[in-house]
Every structure is written in C-alpha cells, then in structure tokens.
Amino acid sequence: METIKTLCPYCGVGCGLEIVPDKNQGWKVRGDRHHPSSQGMVCVKGATVAESIRTDRLLYPMMRDTLDQPFRRASWDEALDAIVNRIQTIRSTSGPDAICVYGSGQFVTEDYYVAQKLVKGCLGTNNFDANSRLCMSSAVSGYVQSFGADGPPCCYDDLELTDCAFIIGSNTAECHPIVFNRLAKYHKKNQNVKMIVVDPRRTPTAEAADVHLAIKPGTDIDLLNGIAYLLLQSESIDPKFIQESTVNFEEFVEVVKSYTPDFVASRCGISVGDLETAANYWQQSQRVLSLWSMGMNQSSEGTAKVRSLINLHLMTGQIGKPGCGPFSLTGQPNAMGGREAGGLSHLLPGYRSVKNAEHRAEVEQFWGIAPGTISPHPGRTAWDMITGLETGEVEMLWIAATNPVVSMPDLERTKAALLRSPFTVYQEAYNPTETSAYAHILLPATQWSEKTGVMTNSERRVTLCMGFDTPSGEARDDCHIFAEVGRRLGFAEQFAFENSADVYQEFVQLTRGRPCDMSGLSHEYLRQEGPQQWPCRENEPKHPAKEAKRLYTDRRFHTPDGRARFSAYHSRGLAEPPDPDYPFVLTTGRVYGHWHTMTRTGRTDKINQLHPDPFLEIHPRDAANLKIKEGDLLEVRSRRGKSQFPAKVTKAIVPGTLFVPMHWGSLWAEGAEANAMTHAESCPDSKQPELKACAVQLVRVDTEIGAEIETEIGEFNWAKSTVAVSS
Numbered sequence: 115m116e117t118i119k120t121l122c123p124y125c126g127v128g129c130g131l132e133i134v135p136d137k138n139q140g141w142k143v144r145g146d147r148h149h150p151s152s153q154g155m156v157c158v159k160g161a162t163v164a165e166s167i168r169t170d171r172l173l174y175p176m177m178r179d180t181l182d183q184p185f186r187r188a189s190w191d192e193a194l195d196a197i198v199n200r201i202q203t204i205r206s207t208s209g210p211d212a213i214c215v216y217g218s219g220q221f222v223t224e225d226y227y228v229a230q231k232l233v234k235g236c237l238g239t240n241n242f243d244a245n246s247r248l249c250m251s252s253a254v255s256g257y258v259q260s261f262g263a264d265g266p267p268c269c270y271d272d273l274e275l276t277d278c279a280f281i282i283g284s285n286t287a288e289c290h291p292i293v294f295n296r297l298a299k300y301h302k303k304n305q306n307v308k309m310i311v312v313d314p315r316r317t318p319t320a321e322a323a324d325v326h327l328a329i330k331p332g333t334d335i336d337l338l339n340g341i342a343y344l345l346l347q348s349e350s351i352d353p354k355f356i357q358e359s360t361v362n363f364e365e366f367v368e369v370v371k372s373y374t375p376d377f378v379a380s381r382c383g384i385s386v387g388d389l390e391t392a393a394n395y396w397q398q399s400q401r402v403l404s405l406w407s408m409g410m411n412q413s414s415e416g417t418a419k420v421r422s423l424i425n426l427h428l429m430t431g432q433i434g435k436p437g438c439g440p441f442s443l444t445g446q447p448n449a450m451g452g453r454e455a456g457g458l459s460h461l462l463p464g465y466r467s468v469k470n471a472e473h474r475a476e477v478e479q480f481w482g483i484a485p486g487t488i489s490p491h492p493g494r495t496a497w498d499m500i501t502g503l504e505t506g507e508v509e510m511l512w513i514a515a516t517n518p519v520v521s522m523p524d525l526e527r528t529k530a531a532l533l534r535s536p537f538t539v540y541q542e543a544y545n546p547t548e549t550s551a552y553a554h555i556l557l558p559a560t561q562w563s564e565k566t567g568v569m570t571n572s573e574r575r576v577t578l579c580m581g582f583d584t585p586s587g588e589a590r591d592d593c594h595i596f597a598e599v600g601r602r603l604g605f606a607e608q609f610a611f612e613n614s615a616d617v618y619q620e621f622v623q624l625t626r627g628r629p630c631d632m633s634g635l636s637h638e639y640l641r642q643e644g645p646q647q648w649p650c651r652e653n654e655p656k657h658p659a660k661e662a663k664r665l666y667t668d669r670r671f672h673t674p675d676g677r678a679r680f681s682a683y684h685s686r687g688l689a690e691p692p693d694p695d696y697p698f699v700l701t702t703g704r705v706y707g708h709w710h711t712m713t714r715t716g717r718t719d720k721i722n723q724l725h726p727d728p729f730l731e732i733h734p735r736d737a738a739n740l741k742i743k744e745g746d747l748l749e750v751r752s753r754r755g756k757s758q759f760p761a762k763v764t765k766a767i768v769p770g771t772l773f774v775p776m777h778w779g780s781l782w783a784e785g786a787e788a789n790a791m792t793h794a795e796s797c798p799d800s801k802q803p804e805l806k807a808c809a810v811q812l813v814r815v816d817t818e819i820g821a822e823i824e825t826e827i828g829e830f831n832w833a834k835s836t837v838a839v840s841s
Contacts, residue, residue, distance in 0.1 A: 283409020
C-alpha cells in the first residue's frame with residue numbers, strides 16, 4: 115500500500131507524518147522518521163488526527179438572507195454569484211475598504227498567496243488579516259525592528275547543541291511537545307546543560323527546569339532587564355559584536371541601570387537568588403537558546419517583550435551560531451508560510467511592506483495590475499474588522515478556516531459586532547462551529563487531508579503536504595475558491611492556475627532576492643528532495659537549491675546599515691491590572707491534547723477522554739482565603755463577561771493568578787469560554803491583543819438545592835495579595 119508523506123496540521127512544530135490506507139479505520143497515521151524536524155516523533159494530536167477528518171463536515175454551500183432564518187442548500191454557482199455581486203456592489207458604492215477577509219494559519223501557502231492577490235492586488239484593499247495576528251504578530255514586529263526582517267534565525271538542531279535553554283512565555287511541553295521532547299532528552303543526558311523556564315504556572319515544562327522563575331503576569335520586561343543588569347555588572351558581554359554588528363547599545367544600558375536585583379525581584383515576585391542563578395546560567399553559557407510563544411506575544415507590550423529578550427542575545431553575541439539565538443515557536447502549522455506570502459494586513463508577499471512604495475511597485479508589476487492599485491495604507495487588523503462592523507464601515511466579512519467566535523478577545527462584543535454584519539461569508543471544513551451561527555453563506559472547504567500544498571514550520575522548514583483523501587461532499591480548496599471569485603470579478607489572467615503547484619511556482623518567484631528567498635523550491639523539488647529550510651535560492655541549472663540552517667551567520671542583518679538594533683524599554687505592566695473590585699489576574703493557555711477552538715480535537719474521542727472538561731486553577735492560599743474547595747463551581751467575571759469553571763486547587767500557579775484553558779467554546783462547554791473575560795487592548799506595534807491577562811473577580815455558584823444561587827465569595831485581601839499592580 116502506498117505511503118503518503120504529509121505534515122501534521124496542528125501546531126507550528128511541523129511534524130512529518132506518514133499516512134497509510136487502513137481497511138478498518140480508513141487511514142493509519144504514524145510519524146515520518148525521515149522528516150528532519152520531528153524525526154518520527156508525534157504527539158497525541160498528530161497520532162489521532164485521522165479520526166476527525168470525515169466527521170461533521172460541511173458538505174455543500176448553504177445560504178440564508180438573514181441570521182434569524184435557517185440555512186438552505188445552494189449550488190456553488192448561486193453562492194459564488196451572491197459573493198461576487200455583493201463585492202461589486204460594495205466596490206462601486208462604498209469602495210473596496212468596506213470589504214474584509216479574515217484567514218488562518220490552517221491555510222497552505224497557496225491559499226494565502228491567492229487570497230493576497232485577490233484582496234490586495236485585484237480588489238485594492240489591504241483588509242486581509244489572519245488569526246496569526248492573535249498568535250505571532252509580536253514576534254514578527256520584534257524580529258523586523260531588531261533585525262530588519264522577519265524570520266526565526268535558529269533551527270531545531272540547536273535544541274541539541276545549546277548550553278542553556280531559556281524558555282519564557284511558553285508551556286513547550288504541552289503546546290509544542292515534539293520540540294520539547296528533543297530538548298528534554300538532550301537536557302537529561304547532559305548535566306552541564308541548563309534549562310530556565312519563566313512562567314507564572316508550574317507547568318510540565320517548568321517541572322523539567324533547573325530553575326523556574328514564577329514571575330507575576332506582566333513583569334517579563336522587568337525580568338529581562340534585570341538579567342541584562344547582572345550581565346552588564348559581571349561584564350559578560352561581547353564588546354566586539356556590539357561594536358561591529360549593533361547600534362543603540364548606550365540607550366539600552368541607560369534603561370537597564372534602573373533594574374537592580376532587589377527592584378526586579380520585588381516587581382516579579384521572585385527571589386534575588388533565583389534571578390542571579392538565571393543570570394549566572396546565561397553568563398556561563400557559550401550558546402544560549404531562547405524559546406518563546408504566546409506568553410510573550412499576546413501582550414499589550416508584546417513587541418517590547420520580544421525585543422527585550424533579543425537584547426540579551428545581542429549583548430552577549432548569542433546569535434548566528436549553532437545552539438543559540440532567539441527562537442519564536444509558531445502557534446499554527448503554516449503561520450510562517452502566511453507571513454512569507456504576505457498574510458497580514460500590513461504585509462505583501464516576500465516579506466514586503468504595503469507602506470514601501472518600491473515593494474508595492476514590484477508586486478504590482480509582477481501581478482500585472484495597474485501601478486497604484488495596491489493601497490499604501492495597512493489594512494484592518496482582526497480586531498479592527500470587529501470595530502468596523504460596529505461602526506458600519508465594514509459591509510462584508512469573509513472568514514476562512516478559523517473560528518473567531520471562540521478565539522477573539524472580548525467575545526460578547528465580538529458576537530454583537532458579528533450580528534451587525536450585513537454580509538458574512540464563512541469558508542470552513544466543519545459544521546457546525548461557533549462561528550457558523552453568524553454567517554449568511556457557508557462555503558465547504560477541503561482540509562489538509564484533501565488538498566496538496568506547502569506549509570512552513572517554526573524553523574523555516576518548507577514541507578510539501580500531499581493530499582490523500584477525496585474531498586467531502588462538494589468541498590473545494592480554499593485557493594480555488596478565492597481564484598474562482600477573482601475570475602468571476604474579471605481577473606481571469608491573474609488567476610489562470612491549473613493546480614496548486616502552479617500557484618506555488620508563481621509565489622516563490624516573488625521571494626527571489628528577499629530575506630525569505632525560496633526561488634529554488636517547487637512542488638516537484640520538495641517531492642523529490644524532501645523538506646527544505648529557507649533561504650533556498652535558485653542556483654545555476656542542474657545545481658540543487660541550497661538551504662541555510664541559521665540566519666545571520668555573517669553577523670550582518672537586514673537593516674540599511676547591516677546592524678541589529680538594541681531597544682530600550684521600561685516595563686509598563688499589564689494593560690488591565692488587578693484592583694479591589696477585580697483582584698485576580700486571569701491568564702489563559704492550552705492543554706496537551708486540545709488545539710485552538712477544538713474544531714478538530716473536539717471531534718476526536720481519545721482526546722476528549724484525555725481532556726473532557728475545562729477547569730480553573732487557583733492557588734491553595736487563595737482558595738483557603740475564599741473558602742473554595744476542589745471541584746467547586748466558580749464563576750469568573752471581568753468587566754466584559756463571565757464564564758463558569760470547576761475549581762482545580764493547585765500550587766502550580768502563583769497566588770493572585772488564575773488559569774483557564776482557552777479551547778472550549780459554547781459548542782463544547784457552554785458558559786465556559788475563556789475569551790468572554792479577555793480584553794482587546796493590544797501592542798501598539800504588532801496590534802496583537804493581550805489575551806494572556808485580564809483582571810477578574812470570583813463568584814461561587816451553588817447548585818445544591820436545584821436552583822442556581824450565586825454567592826459572593828468572601829472578601830479577598832487584596833492589599834496582602836502577591837499580584838503585581840502596574841504603576
């Protein structure tokens with residue numbers, strides 16, 4: 115039986131999978147031992163992914179005129195005509211900026227690219243954003259501002275070459291399991307290798323650490339500047355690298371002078387000894403590898419946090435060499451590919467910017483559209499689309515391969531805005547999801563198993579994902595849907611693709627000479643040679659493309675002068691600090707088995723048995739003060755919304771902080787939506803919302819007498835709480 119090689123469609127680790135036909139189960143999934151990223155390993159999500167691929171599928175287009183009507187089955191022609199007519203009407207009356215498209219890191223690169231060509235090129239609006247805005251946009255802006263271009267400079271081989279792994283804002287063991295497996299095995303075998311984990315929770319990742327810094331939420335910059343202070347004090351810096359390869363070091367030093375050990379320990383809620391131990395580990399290591407994810411990015415100062423971490427690498431010369439560097443762990447399987455294809459509202463393909471006139475002209479000429487067609491203004495971000503619905507400026511919202519009614523912040527406001535949408539198209543593989551209730555048109559899309567395309571994982575490794583299953587019902591590939599709309603709008607020449615290989619061949623030409631150069635790649639090359647890291651440039655005929663494991667090995671960066679930029683940030687703390695009325699900080703995150711909003715994993719029996727219900731973590735000290743017992747049903751309230759969870763009393767979280775998983779929406783656990791409480795305050799640079807922290811209060815729900823009685827929990831001693839209050 116033929117073995118099909120593909121990629122796991124869950125997190126950004128990008129594990130290689132082999133799919134084998136199975137008479138009893140349809141498909142058997144196993145790890146691909148030849149895939150260099152995962153080396154044959156696979157987590158429970160990847161191992162069970164085939165169980166959900168034919169369950170609860172959206173089989174044909176469905177339409178309705180208003181949201182209070184039931185859906186009726188429609189033909190593709192009827193649905194596409196309705197979409198095209200609405201687009202043409204809006205363009206002629208209100209202009210293209212009244213149209214928004216919201217995509218997903220579940221797209222293959224070909225989907226992303228065709229969508230950019232349609233929206234930014236042919237329609238002339240930059241209103242395409244993706245759920246990567248909620249995921250990795252702070253990492254993007256941090257890399258761009260520090261190095262002059264996006265792109266993680268490290269590779270997974272560095273996990274087994276480092277002297278010290280510094281993990282901050284990432285529960286890697288549960289969120290990126292195979293990355294952590296590689297690191298943990300190496301760490302266990304080498305006693306001289308150190309692991310530092312920074313997290314308010316004692317997660318499985320923190321359990322494996324040599325030192326766990328359980329900082330208060332919102333104090334990441336305090337900690338990073340505090341480590342920088344100690345490195346400067348001990349003269350553990352690389353003066354040659356600083357002088358030859360960086361700028362702004364003096365301004366950085368001036369800020370860091372304020373972050374003495376006593377001040378930082380007090381701000382962060384940790385001991386001076388643990389702070390000094392972490393700094394000593396960094397000081398004594400020749401190769402420090404830092405890893406981060408949502409705990410850094412999902413913040414109102416996300417870019418500042420990322421750049422403050424990069425500062426530590428710049429001051430010690432820890433970049434461009436084996437085993438070291440700042441390494442962002444991507445949340446989604448093709449969030450990197452989306453960035454390469456221009457899949458955020460300020461980007462164009464090939465790591466170009468919509469604000470750069472030369473970049474716009476290059477893309478316009480390549481796409482064969484009139485000069486000046488691409489707008490010079492960044493389009494609406496994901497949250498801007500919601501506020502645009504509120505004001506009436508957004509007249510059409512096209513959502514594809516994502517579930518914003520669970521994943522967006524401030525869900526009650528999000529839902530109310532979606533109810534105001536005059537015309538919402540929802541392109542999805544599954545039905546129902548929480549978002550389908552807010553759509554006027556449902557378009558059935560193929561998913562990962564049914565289409566062939568390319569994805570890029572966190573280490574810039576590009577893998578060809580071969581489709582192996584027949585499309586369910588009338589489902590079509592996302593890129594084919596976008597292309598057909600483009601053709602019906604009169605842009606037949608721009609969308610004359612026969613297949614996804616044609617799309618990819620066109621896309622990589624736009625990367626030629628760019629930081630993410632993939633001009634040496636094609637579907638055929640990837641099929642023959644296997645996964646490749648970029649840059650992977652086109653060489654002379656008959657010579658294979660050459661990949662680069664690491665970036666900046668020559669210590670030259672993509673800035674105009676070739677130097678990396680130090681940044682100088684003071685910590686501002688949380689956008690919404692706790693107060694006497696809302697005395698707790700609520701933080702959110704993932705569990706090992708579920709992923710995102712459970713559209714797939716909620717339909718996988720083995721994973722539901724592993725993680726049947728949501729929960730709320732609370733420290734025993736807080737639980738005792740408030741007379742809370744294990745299993746008590748608690749209502750968490752913020753200024754925006756509320757949800758209910760059973761209490762999980764644990765020392766694995768710092769006092770004054772609560773934790774709930776973010777996966778469950780109303781479809782899987784009604785009334786237990788984490789983002790009902792979160793707010794939309796975002797980083798001014800990345801526009802990424804602070805989904806990781808908001809101020810909340812607790813109410814106990816008493817159901818013993820049959821009727822639900824809410825009882826205000828006893829007074830919380832806010833003054834004696836260990837929660838950080840931002841100044």
